[in-house]
Amino acid sequence: MAHSHSHAVVDSGPPRRGLAATLTVVVLAIAAVAIAAMVVLWPDSDQVPRDKNPYGGQGVSTIGAKVTGVDPFDCNSGGEGPDGMPQVAGDCAHITATTDEGTATFDLDAARFKAGIDVGDEVKILRIAPEGQAVSYEFLDFRRGVPLTALALIFSVLVVVVARWRGLFALAGIAVTMLALTEFILPAFLAGESPLPVAIVGSTVIMIVVLYLAHGISIRTTSALFGTLVGIGLTGLLGYGATAWTNLSGVGSENDQVLVATVPGIDLSGVVAATMVIAGLGVLNDVTVTQASAVWELRALQPAMRAGSLFASAMRIGRDHIASSVYTLVFAYAGSAMTVLLLITAYQQSLGTMATTEELGTEIVRTLVGAIGLVLAVPVTTAFAVLLAPRGEHDAPTASRGGSYAGPVAG
Structure with a gap:
């Protein structure tokens, strides 16, 4: 007892x-x-800057693509750039990729190529189509939606399994934080x-x-x-x-x-x-x-x-x-x-x-x-x-042991 x-x-x-x-x-x-x-x-909504996307200009759009070919070539990269900063030495690469519209080709500089890109990679590219000119493409980034979503789901499931209701409420707290x-x-x-x-x-x-x-x-x-x-x-x-x-x-x-x-x-x-x-x-x-x-x-x-x-x-x-x-x-x-x-x-x-x-x-x-x-x-x-904190015998002169309180800020 x-x-x-x-x-x-x-x-x-x-x-x-x-x-x-x-x-x-x-x-x-x-x-x-x-x-x-x-x-x-x-x-006020009109005070928040809008439409400042540097990749959203006239004739510019972002599309998904899948790399089908990587062809390295010597682009004389190395030494110092025009701003005096060092450049990555090595080959550049000519990339071929498939999109919903067909085939797209673009080049990667030595730094991006050295970082790694392989056939089968899912990427995001810029489609640049100025009025009256030929369409061109530029590399933007890798597509990471699927792995990021999978990691988030794994994290959420583990939090709920281990911490149960506390974990679920903690996830709700993260949602509130992101909303704020x-x-x-x-x-x-x-x-x-x-x-x-x-x-x-x-x-x-x-x-x-x-x-x-x-x-x-x-x-x-x-x-x-x-x-x-x-x-x-x-x-x-x-x-x-x-x-x-x-x-x-x-x-x-x-x-x-x-x-x-x-x-x-x-x-x-x-x-x-x-x-x-x-x-x-x-x-x-x-x-x-x-x-x-x-x-x-x-x-x-x-x-x-x-x-x-x-x-x-x-x-x-x-x-x-x-x-x-x-x-x-x-x-x-x-x-x-x-x-x-x-x-x-x-x-x-x-x-x-x-x-x-x-x-x-x-x-x-x-x-x-x-x-x-x-x-x-x-x-x-x-x-x-x-x-x-609840007080013990030395801090509280009297204390009946029974009862409980489940009010809004109970102990």
Whole structure:
């Protein structure tokens, strides 16, 4: 009976209707403010740049094709290009492919050919048909729809099989996140809205929905939510200050320059700060949920533990989680920026020299700001969880053991 007794205090102990009602009002108020801010920041459809597809000009269309022939030829590739940058040495290739319209032919430069293309590959090509001129074709990309869809299905099935309902709700959370990104955050950036408020508001709405979907409606989840929201706010402030302090303009690559030329009204410096908030959401959510769960489990094991001792015990768990999460942020960047890191090594430049460049410096600042926000969120979430967790005999003067409450934010 000892096991059921300890969990009675934590999970189904004295009905905490007053606390549950108060937290429900607070969460609903936060959600209402976030939604109202989203409505204010929501861009008008005519403010979002449209028809900026560089492959959608007059007479230009994208079609599917299947490679039927690969014929290498010497194109004198190598040395330096006209811009002084090194060129890939080697053969180019003459490609023959079949389309719904018949046969298409086009050439691949040495870099693309060296990357690999074989007979049977499914590709996307540009059909260029200027008025009054012959039709020509250019390679655009490989067709990856089938393998990407298959991987997504495998991932979804495994998540549901292993995590069951929690996994299904987590997938629903991913759908909500993608909807918020594509329908609100990205269009608002393009429409010239201030990126940081957009990111904070969008992230707040995402986290409210995702946390309760994936982890259930409870006081424990609410404590994690409070810590997450504080983390979002701190990361936003740090990102704003760090972006200005390090003079990050957001123009660090050719794609950035193309974006500025395509959407002149976009605030790329603000987008850099905003991405610091969005990039850290996943790890921040992981840490805050874990800390809240740690406090609840510790309270279940020792119902009479005093608040100070509970906080100290949970922080010992949190310090280990901080260390592993910081590594996660660094490894995630190292993996995504591998090409840049390889170039640094090939150029025999010191990391200190390259770290101050716009492209690499942006990622370093993003990682550091995300890590700082993450570290600060741990004690904040732990404090919220200790405050809201069911109290044991030393913390509560009276406690009837019966009853349960399944209200909107029950423990």
